[in-house]
Amino acid sequence: MRHRKNGRQLGRKTKHRWALFRNLVTSLLDHERIETTEAKAKEIRGFTDRMITLGKEGTLPARRRALGFLRSKDVVSKLFSDVAGRFEGRPGGYTRIIKTRRRIGDAAEMVVIELVSLASVSTKKKSAPVSTPPPAEESGKPA
Numbered sequence: 001m002r003h004r005k006n007g008r009q010l011g012r013k014t015k016h017r018w019a020l021f022r023n024l025v026t027s028l029l030d031h032e033r034i035e036t037t038e039a040k041a042k043e044i045r046g047f048t049d050r051m052i053t054l055g056k057e058g059t060l061p062a063r064r065r066a067l068g069f070l071r072s073k074d075v076v077s078k079l080f081s082d083v084a085g086r087f088e089g090r091p092g093g094y095t096r097i098i099k100t101r102r103r104i105g106d107a108a109e110m111v112v113i114e115l116v117s118l119a120s121v122s123t124k125k126k127s128a129p130v131s132t133p134p135p136a137e138e139s140g141k142p143a
Contacts, residue, residue, distance in 0.1 A: 055084030
């Protein structure tokens with residue numbers, strides 16, 4: 001029975017799965033936008049949010065925890081200097097998943113997972129107000 005066993009196994013052993021998650025999160029924080037399968041993207045959301053929360057803390061123990069998970073020191077320094085500053089006032093939900101296509105070989109649902117940037121959220125398209133013309137006089141009746 002699988003009671004209380006959460007998370008996807010993705011057809012991999014535990015060590016392979018953890019290595020995959022670490023690589024995907026490192027790539028996402030480095031490039032800020034990656035394409036992967038829907039299942040993998042849904043799994044790495046939580047890891048990415050935790051890493052950004054560590055970056056927002058900004059303490060030395062938080063930096064060491066991030067270094068223990070992420071694969072690159074450059075990505076950790078980018079996380080603590082640039083990425084964490086962009087999400088300072090945001091309480092969570094740092095990633096966005098957008099469905100794109102089905103992969104040709106196995107018809108897997110592909111998605112783009114990206115960091116939500118505050119600039120793109122504030123510059124959403126605003127619908128122009130619809131102005132109604134003043135009522136025209138009826139021309140069929142004599143005055």
